[in-house]
Amino acid sequence: MNNLKSRGLKVMSPVLGKYFDDFEIKGGQAGYLLGLDGQKYLDFATGIASCPTGHCHPRVAAAIKKQADTLLHTCIGVAYYEGYVSLAEELQKIAPMKKALAFFCQSGSEAVEASLKLAKYATKKPGIIAFQGGFHGRTLGALSVTTSKLKYRDGYEPLLPEVYVAPLDLKVVEGLLKTKKIAGLIIEPILGEGGYVVVKKDFLQGLRRLADRYGALLIFDEVQTGIGRTGKWFACQHTGVVPDIIALAKGIASGLPLGACLAKAEVMQKWSPGAHGSTFGGNPVCCAAAIATLQVIRDEKLLANAVKQGAYLLGELKRLQKKYPAIKDVRGLGLMIGVDFGANEPVRSIMNQCLKQGVLMIPTGADGTVMRLIPPLGVTRAQVDQALRAFSAALANV
Ligand SMILES: Cc1ncc(COP(=O)(O)O)c(C=O)c1O
Numbered sequence: 001m002n003n004l005k006s007r008g009l010k011v012m013s014p015v016l017g018k019y020f021d022d023f024e025i026k027g028g029q030a031g032y033l034l035g036l037d038g039q040k041y042l043d044f045a046t047g048i049a050s051c052p053t054g055h056c057h058p059r060v061a062a063a064i065k066k067q068a069d070t071l072l073h074t075c076i077g078v079a080y081y082e083g084y085v086s087l088a089e090e091l092q093k094i095a096p097m098k099k100a101l102a103f104f105c106q107s108g109s110e111a112v113e114a115s116l117k118l119a120k121y122a123t124k125k126p127g128i129i130a131f132q133g134g135f136h137g138r139t140l141g142a143l144s145v146t147t148s149k150l151k152y153r154d155g156y157e158p159l160l161p162e163v164y165v166a167p168l169d170l171k172v173v174e175g176l177l178k179t180k181k182i183a184g185l186i187i188e189p190i191l192g193e194g195g196y197v198v199v200k201k202d203f204l205q206g207l208r209r210l211a212d213r214y215g216a217l218l219i220f221d222e223v224q225t226g227i228g229r230t231g232k233w234f235a236c237q238h239t240g241v242v243p244d245i246i247a248l249a250k251g252i253a254s255g256l257p258l259g260a261c262l263a264k265a266e267v268m269q270k271w272s273p274g275a276h277g278s279t280f281g282g283n284p285v286c287c288a289a290a291i292a293t294l295q296v297i298r299d300e301k302l303l304a305n306a307v308k309q310g311a312y313l314l315g316e317l318k319r320l321q322k323k324y325p326a327i328k329d330v331r332g333l334g335l336m337i338g339v340d341f342g343a344n345e346p347v348r349s350i351m352n353q354c355l356k357q358g359v360l361m362i363p364t365g366a367d368g369t370v371m372r373l374i375p376p377l378g379v380t381r382a383q384v385d386q387a388l389r390a391f392s393a394a395l396a397n398v
Helices: 004-011 058-068 082-094 108-123 140-144 170-179 201-214 284-299 302-323 344-356 381-396
Strands: 025-029 032-035 040-043 101-105 127-131 163-166 182-187 217-221 245-248 259-263 329-333 336-340 362-364 370-373
Touching (some): 058 284, 082 284, 101 108, 108 245, 108 259, 170 182, 170 201, 284 302, 302 336, 302 381, 344 362, 344 370, 344 381
Parallel strands (some): 127 163, 182 217, 217 245
Antiparallel strands (some): 032 040, 101 259, 245 259, 329 336, 336 370, 362 370
């Protein structure tokens, strides 16, 4: 009864893009995916940076099971329940802004939608500045601020009005802030789908100054960078910049669908009851998974591990860069690392060869020219070495 690909092709929408032609799995365990072919695959893709604690971490799974026997759903609009409140308390403890207040939803796109809506609502201004190469999601609002791949927008125009897409240039940003009514600026501290480009600290600090000067809100989309991926809870903590609003999702609940919009209290308090909402946002099971995820990251010292293994991986990849001119750049922070080949072909070839060697990694960037390495935050040195062996063997063949 397997044949997942042939069965799927008869029933699934063709819109779903696929990194691999016919990779089929039956489960996941810690740092591995278990293939239907009986092979264990070392997972350096983690559901696109969504499994910081690995697959089915026993503490996360136990929290989910316990919650499943207690309460599956009520809407926070209907009743206060423990998970929503506890998770918001936990996030307030780690958020970079003082007394951050939380709104929960189910995905990164929705966290971005909430952030954009909040910025407009709180400032009573219509405009948004986004940045070239940014990716913020597929819903129409999030898509309006997304330019990492133009094909994502093809067929959907016109999108939201009054969105201005700027290069990473403070003069251009200031020009827009002077001439347009801007509610907020949205940026990823590391452009994720745009190719793992680490945005310069000075630039983010400049955005903070400009946002303050012109009364606009600074929104950091930390959907991919947040919850420990870069070795700190939030990537903005590497820069000293405190945004007004943060969008989170992906890793927050170890793979369960949960998103969050966190904002400074004085901003969030401007959002009137009923001005936004969600039936399933902050679902009790997802909140239980998220609380357990945060505890595991803390108890197992996964931030420190991400720093340590990330530095080692980055260093080894830089050594490979010296040997292989096909590698144009190696960059990243913590366990969010990109290897830029400047061309799509070597990346596809390496990805497929690595899969054959039992190591899963996937590309990113406008034309898929960057290989990204995003293992669980608890990845071991031996696993990093295994991935490096597969990567360099594949590299020698391209
Ligand atoms: C930075 C960023 N924002 C938003 C999103 C959208 O998240 P989702 O796919 O959960 O809607 C993504 C997804 O890759 C992302 O990387």
